[in-house]
Amino acid sequence: MTLRVGVIGTGMIGQDHIRRLTQVVSGAQVVAVTDANEMVAKEVASRLPDATVHPSGQHLVADERVDAVVVCSWGPTHEEYVLAAVAAGKPVFCEKPLATTPEACRNIIDAEVAHGSRLVQVGFMRRYDESYRALKDVIDSGQVGAPLIYYSGHRNPSVPEHYTKDMAIVDTAVHDFDVVRWLLGEELAAIRVLAAKPNSLGGDLQDPLLMIIESASGVLVNVETSVNIRYGYDIRGEVIGETGTAALADRGLVVVRSANRVGVEVPEDWRQRFITAYDVEFQEWINAVSRGLGAVGPSAWDGYAAQVVCDAGVNALYSGDRVEIELGTKPALYG
Ligand SMILES: NC(=O)C1=CN([C@@H]2O[C@H](COP(=O)(O)OP(=O)(O)OC[C@H]3O[C@@H](n4cnc5c(N)ncnc54)[C@H](O)[C@@H]3O)[C@@H](O)[C@H]2O)C=CC1
Ligand SMILES: O=C1[C@@H](O)[C@H](O)[C@@H](O)[C@H](O)[C@H]1O
Numbered sequence: 001m002t003l004r005v006g007v008i009g010t011g012m013i014g015q016d017h018i019r020r021l022t023q024v025v026s027g028a029q030v031v032a033v034t035d036a037n038e039m040v041a042k043e044v045a046s047r048l049p050d051a052t053v054h055p056s057g058q059h060l061v062a063d064e065r066v067d068a069v070v071v072c073s074w075g076p077t078h079e080e081y082v083l084a085a086v087a088a089g090k091p092v093f094c095e096k097p098l099a100t101t102p103e104a105c106r107n108i109i110d111a112e113v114a115h116g117s118r119l120v121q122v123g124f125m126r127r128y129d130e131s132y133r134a135l136k137d138v139i140d141s142g143q144v145g146a147p148l149i150y151y152s153g154h155r156n157p158s159v160p161e162h163y164t165k166d167m168a169i170v171d172t173a174v175h176d177f178d179v180v181r182w183l184l185g186e187e188l189a190a191i192r193v194l195a196a197k198p199n200s201l202g203g204d205l206q207d208p209l210l211m212i213i214e215s216a217s218g219v220l221v222n223v224e225t226s227v228n229i230r231y232g233y234d235i236r237g238e239v240i241g242e243t244g245t246a247a248l249a250d251r252g253l254v255v256v257r258s259a260n261r262v263g264v265e266v267p268e269d270w271r272q273r274f275i276t277a278y279d280v281e282f283q284e285w286i287n288a289v290s291r292g293l294g295a296v297g298p299s300a301w302d303g304y305a306a307q308v309v310c311d312a313g314v315n316a317l318y319s320g321d322r323v324e325i326e327l328g329t330k331p332a333l334y335g
Contacts, residue, residue, distance in 0.1 A: 001027075001290055002027060002028065002029050003027055003028045003029070003067050003068055003286050003289055003290050004028075004029055004031040004065055004066055004067045004068070005021055005028050005029065005030050005031065005032075005066070005067070005068050005069070006031065006032035006033070006034075006054075006060040006061070006066035006068075006069050006070070007021075007030055007032070007033045007034075007069075007070045007072060008033075008035075008057040008060055008061075008069065008070070008071045008072065008077075009034075009071065009072035009073030009074070009077075009095075010033050010034075010035040010040050010041050010044040010072070011035070011040070011072065011073075013271075014035070014044075014070075014072035014073075015044060016271055016278070017070060017072060017278070017282065018030050018033070018044060018048070020278060020279055020282055021070075021282060022048065024279050024282075025279060025282045025286060026283070026286075027283075027286045027287065027290055028282075028286045029049075029050075031052065031063075031065050031066060032051055032052045032053075032054055032065065033045050033048075033051055033052075033053055033054070033060070034053065034054040034055065034056060034057055034059065034060045035073070036073070038053070038055075052065070057080070057081040057084065058080075058081075061081065061085050061088050061090065062088065066090065067090065067091075067289075068090055068091040068092065068093070068289050069085045069090055069091070069092040069093070070092075070093045070094075070095075071092060071093070071094040071095060075097050075099070075100045075171075076100050078094050078097065078100070078104075079099040079100075079104040079105075079107060079108060081094075082098070082099070082108050083107065083111055085119065085120075086111045086112055086115055086119050087111065089115065089119070090119065091119050091120075091121075091289045091295055092119060092120055092121070092295075093121045093123065093282075093285050093295075094121070094122055094123065094303070095122075095123040096122060096123050096174055096175065096178075096303070096306075097122075097170065097174055097303065097310070098120070098122045098300060098303025098304065098306075098307060099303070099307065100170070100307070102307050102308045102311055105300065105303055105304035105307045105308075106304060108120060108300050108303070108304075109300045109301060109304055109331060112300050113331045113333050116333075117333070118293075118294045118296075118299060118300075118333065119294035119295060120294075120295055120299065120300040120303075121285055121295035121296075121297045121298060121299070122178075122297075122298040122299070122300070122302055122303040123281070123298075124175065124178040124179070124182075124297075124298040124302065124303075124306070125274050125277045125278050125281045126178070126179040126182075126235075126274070126277065127178075127179065127182055127281075127297065127298060128277040128280040128284065128297075129274060129276070130276065130277075131248045132179060132183070132248065132277075135183065135237060135239065135246055135247075136182070139183055139184070139239055139241070139246070140185075143241075143244065143246070144239060144240075144241030144242075144244035144246050145242030145243035146242045147184060147239050147240070147241050148219060148220070148240055148242060149219065149220050149222070149239070149240040150180055150183065150184065150219060150220075150221045150222070150237070150239050150240070151221075151222045151224075151236065151237065151238045151240075152176040152179070152180060152221065152222065152223045152224070152237050153234065153235065153236030153237070154173060154175065154176055154223065154224065154225045154226075154235060154236075155224075155225075155226045155227070155232075155233065155234040155235070155236070156172065156226070156227040156228075156229065156233055156269075157228075157229060157230050157232055157268070157269070158201075158227070158228055159205075159228065163205065163227065165205060165206040165207070165209070165317065166314050166317070168206075168207060168209050168225040168227055169193070169209070169211070169225075169310055169313040169314055169317065170310045170313075170314065172225050172227060173209075173211060173223050173225050173310075173313065174306050174307075174309075174310055176225075177213075177223075177305075177306045177310065177313075178298065178302060178305075178306045179237070180213070180215075180223075181302070181305060181306070182298075183237075183239070184215055184217075184221075186215050186216045186217055186219075187215070187216050187305060187325070187327060188213050188214070188215055188216070188305075188309050188325050189213075189214050189215060189216045189324065189325055190213070190214045190312075190322055190324045190325060191211055191212070191213045191214075191309060191312050191313050191316050191322070191323055191325060192212045192213075192316050192321070192322045192323075193209055193210070193211050193313055193316040193317040194209070194210045194211075194212070195208075195209055195210075195317070196208045196209070196210060199226070199228045201230065202227070202228035205227075205228070207225070207226065207227050207228055208224060208225055208226040208227075209224070209225045210222065210223070210224055211223040211224075211225075211313060211316075213309070232266030232267060232268060233266065233267045233268060233269045233270060233273050234266055234267075235248065236248060250264050251264060251265065251266070251273070252264025252266075281297065284296070284297060285297060299334050300334075301330055301331070301333075301334035304327075308325055308327055309325055312324070
């Protein structure tokens with residue numbers, strides 16, 4: 001059976017996901033697209049064998065040919081489309097963020113709980129990266145002892161003009177918050193945010209930021225965002241345990257030794273660094289949805305929890321305070 005997918009938002013990542021749904025993974029066909037920019041949607045559809053262009057996300061969700069929905073539009077639009085998919089009983093893969101406020105994420109949780117089974121998956125692709133999976137295996141095996149500290153470095157070579165200091169938390173570090181919760185297997189409890197001396201290449205932007213997070217059990221998590229670092233897109237992670245440490249390995253297919261230097265290639269951006277992770281993420285989503293499981297990957301609760309950390313982080317950035325992360329009760333649906 002081929003899963004017939006509708007994609008809302010055909011911008012940069014929407015097009016990249018359409019490419020992988022069409023050319024890389026198996027078991028899916030993109031049968032419908034929509035974008036606020038109709039020209040872009042039409043241009044993307046013209047490269048697909050049999051895709052309808054819809055005037056809105058709501059029309060796309062209602063299309064009987066669409067079995068499952070992928071949301072790749074701007075963050076503030078996610079809540080509306082995810083809720084529409086849940087109301088229609090259709091599985092929905094939503095790019096991060098699940099929604100831009102904890103309240104909006106809660107609305108999605110409430111709708112999914114009322115539906116009675118999982119339909120929503122959030123695009124936290126790091127959980128599908130082989131290095132992160134290997135790091136989690138090391139932590140879970142007890143090889144380095146109980147984790148005490150986790151360092152998470154998130155470096156972008158540059159960011160667009162419209163990027164604000166809040167975005168270092170809500171758009172960038174949101175991935176680190178999710179992956180740390182997943183690696184440690186526990187929730188995060190409090191956050192402080194410190195701004196370093198600004199990188200002069202970032203104009204007025206307050207960059208880099210250092211976030212010091214306490215997990216529920218007391219592990220200290222240090223998230224660094226440096227979004228104007230020029231040398232490449234570099235994702236770092238290291239756990240310091242009671243008896244050892246484990247870190248994500250440097251990437252690259254070859255190690256070059258030349259002119260008194262040794263080195264590996266650094267990716268240009270997330271599409272290159274996480275290319276395989278996105279592929280695995282979509283293949284596993286298609287497999288699960290095709291077997292009648294609404295979703296098995298990162299849940300609406302995961303999207304909500306990450307968003308609460310974002311909210312607390314922005315609050316901590318502006319106040320300079322240590323801000324507690326209050327999640328409230330987790331519905332039984334999320335284990
Ligand atoms: N998992 C990851 O590593 C990444 C996730 N993202 C997430 O993917 C989403 C899209 O990001 P990009 O593709 O970089 O942005 P983009 O700006 O390139 O594309 C977004 C598209 O959504 C369309 N759009 C906006 N409002 C809409 C609406 N109401 N209905 C339909 N279409 C609408 C825009 O016209 C645009 O074509 C964001 O939520 C972003 O955070 C983006 C990059 C990487
Ligand atoms: O999600 C992403 C972008 O939206 C964000 O702007 C980047 O900082 C992240 O590294 C990337 O994974």
